[in-house]
Amino acid sequence: xxxxxxxxxxxxxxxxxxxxxxxxxxxxxxxxxxxxxxxxxxxxxxxxxxxxxxxxxxxxxxxxxxxxxxxxxxxxxxxxxxxxxxxxxxxxxxxxxxxxxxxxxxxxxxxxxxxxxxxxxxxxxxxxxxxxxxxxxxxxxxxxxxxxxxxxxxxxxxxxxxxxxxxxxxxxxxxxxxxxxxxxxxxxxxxxxxxxxxxxxxxxxxxxxxxxxxxxxxxxxxxxxxxxxxxxxxxxxxxxxxxxxxxxxxxxxxxxxxxxxxxxxxxxxxxxxxxxxxxxxxxxxxxxxxxxxxxxxxxxxxxxxxxxxxxxxxxxxxxxxx
Amino acid sequence: xxxxxxxxxxxxxxxxxxxxxxxxxxxxxxxxxxxxxxxxxxxxxxxxxxxxxxxxxxxxxxxxxxxxxxxxxxxxxxxxxxxxxxxxxxxxxxxxxxxxxxxxxxxxxxxxxxxxxxxxxxxxxxxxxxxxxxxxxxxxxxxxxxxxxxxxxxxxxxxxxxxxxxxxxxxxxxxxxxxxxxxxxxxxxxxxxxxxxxxxxxxxxxxxxxxxxxxxxxxxxxxxxxxxxxxxxxxxxxxxxxxxxxxxxxxxxxxxxxxxxxxxxxxxxxxxxxxxxxxxxxxxxxxxxxxxxxxxxxxxxxxxxxxxxxxxxxxxxxxxxx
Numbered sequence: 010x011x012x013x014x015x016x017x018x019x020x021x022x023x024x025x026x027x028x029x030x031x032x033x034x035x036x037x038x039x040x041x042x043x044x045x046x047x048x049x050x051x052x053x054x055x056x057x058x059x060x061x062x063x064x065x066x067x068x069x070x071x072x073x074x075x076x077x078x079x080x081x082x083x084x085x086x087x088x089x090x091x092x093x094x095x096x097x098x099x100x101x102x103x104x105x106x107x108x109x110x111x112x113x114x115x116x117x118x119x120x121x122x123x124x125x126x127x128x129x130x131x132x133x134x135x136x137x138x139x140x141x142x143x144x145x146x147x148x149x150x151x152x153x154x155x156x157x158x159x160x161x162x163x164x165x166x167x168x169x170x171x172x173x174x175x176x177x178x179x180x181x182x183x184x185x186x187x188x189x190x191x192x193x194x195x196x197x198x199x200x201x202x203x204x205x206x207x208x209x210x211x212x213x214x215x216x217x218x219x220x221x222x223x224x225x226x227x228x229x230x231x232x233x234x235x236x237x238x239x240x241x242x243x244x245x246x247x248x249x250x251x252x253x254x255x256x257x258x259x260x261x262x263x264x265x266x267x268x269x270x271x272x273x274x275x276x277x278x279x280x281x282x283x284x285x286x287x288x289x290x291x292x293x294x295x296x297x298x299x300x301x302x303x304x305x306x307x308x309x310x311x312x313x314x315x316x317x318x319x320x321x322x323x324x325x326x327x328x329x330x331x
Numbered sequence: 332x333x334x335x336x337x338x339x340x341x342x343x344x345x346x347x348x349x350x351x352x353x354x355x356x357x358x359x360x361x362x363x364x365x366x367x368x369x370x371x372x373x374x375x376x377x378x379x380x381x382x383x384x385x386x387x388x389x390x391x392x393x394x395x396x397x398x399x400x401x402x403x404x405x406x407x408x409x410x411x412x413x414x415x416x417x418x419x420x421x422x423x424x425x426x427x428x429x430x431x432x433x434x435x436x437x438x439x440x441x442x443x444x445x446x447x448x449x450x451x452x453x454x455x456x457x458x459x460x461x462x463x464x465x466x467x468x469x470x471x472x473x474x475x476x477x478x479x480x481x482x483x484x485x486x487x488x489x490x491x492x493x494x495x496x497x498x499x500x501x502x503x504x505x506x507x508x509x510x511x512x513x514x515x516x517x518x519x520x521x522x523x524x525x526x527x528x529x530x531x532x533x534x535x536x537x538x539x540x541x542x543x544x545x546x547x548x549x550x551x552x553x554x555x556x557x558x559x560x561x562x563x564x565x566x567x568x569x570x571x572x573x574x575x576x577x578x579x580x581x582x583x584x585x586x587x588x589x590x591x592x593x594x595x596x597x598x599x600x601x602x603x604x605x606x607x608x609x610x611x612x613x614x615x616x617x618x619x620x621x622x623x624x625x626x627x628x629x630x631x632x633x634x635x636x637x638x639x640x641x642x643x644x645x646x647x648x649x650x651x652x653x
Contacts, residue, residue: 169479
């Protein structure tokens, strides 16, 4: 019997580490979520990843084609060196690919986590079969990935797809990147929570419902609180969601004009919490884009639960013949 | 003696038609500007183009590799059919490539004029040797082209690079595309003239200098009038140029974050009229983009006088062996 090709997918995110057995169709067959806190030192995190990969490989009964790792940070694509990872303390110029390769005796490839998630959605999710695709992941922050003419764009220094930092309001609030009115500064999860707190502070009566759901503590408010309150038809929450929607429509219009994708795939926690945004953005962009650009466009929700591990594994799937 | 490879470049723009002999290094060796008005019927324009191409070929003494035509409109890339050209009355679904091919007995390729200009700058201008390049042409309107990983992006329906219609101010003025606050609606030549007229109307005293340079007729004001007045340090003109600069910085920040180009090449009449914008945009984007994205970036003026014909000819240069 011919052995089935498979790979290990690792997601080294800002809040968790996952190690999975992913088959060649993109299905996750086994998933380990590591108990590690990401505030641990780098060596300890590496040891935990290695142990988990070995466990996944051991229980599979066959050798994987390779190990793909998606990291929430800047990665040098040639050597798989993690240059900088804002949410992983101390991770600067860590040669993760080389280290894991030596310790595991397996081919390893390290990439950016959003780039990996884009690959996952492209090959096995809502982008399947499509050669021109923009993925926009709206979570705490906003990231993205672009497939154009059947290739994932990487750019000059491997940072193409920083779609959270496209300007949608040149007079808007300052963003951590130095720009003003970035999409992330208006529609990312942290921005939604900030805008809710500002609105409550400006008009406490209007904010009563939201505040109650946060147990009276403004600092407890998250994008999820706002989404849930909107689903209870709270007027302030609805207004906040309208503003987020407008920003996402304006940003999506830019992406459609710049890249002319066949599909715009929207994922991330904010979209999962407000699934009605898909239809609203779809309708909104059709009124705000050139017909020639939007005519072939489909706006779709991301389909995979674990696009990051699936995409990282997909990248590793052809590193070695089985 | 081996004959030198060359091609005919044709620019069928919104205001003029040019037919040129372009050599394989991108140099224009001979240039005919047709006397034709573009309000003539399509058949008459075609006849003039054919006559001019024959004249260029006749005087060259050797057969060109092909004829490349850049058209200010949407072009079907497979068949070279002009789908729609907003500034060419009646041009809808014109099979220009096939028609010219039959009449000329030469290989012909028809493409969009901005795409052609991008190819020109890429191969023979400020983009030479570069694999990741964004060209932004700021004229009456704003268009662009993207080279990513050594390929010109075309997108799902061949409209990638509509960079005039990226949103920079979601509350900004309405744009012809249906969107609000497009880059073109704030920084294109027509928008500059419109903003000047609005400012003069709102504050006639402040607008006196500008109005005088337009012979007292607000409708005579163009982007050129504003640029010239700014160079005379007219406060209102300087203020208008500042707003245009801010919009171009905001839009460029988006392009840098989306595409991560090695070079951002700025061309078109507005840039030629205000060459100081290059340095201002260069400085501005460094404060408004992620270091990882802008570190390798160079901001450069477009270098070719006739990027459109040079690029169209370059596309035709390998259609036929000489």
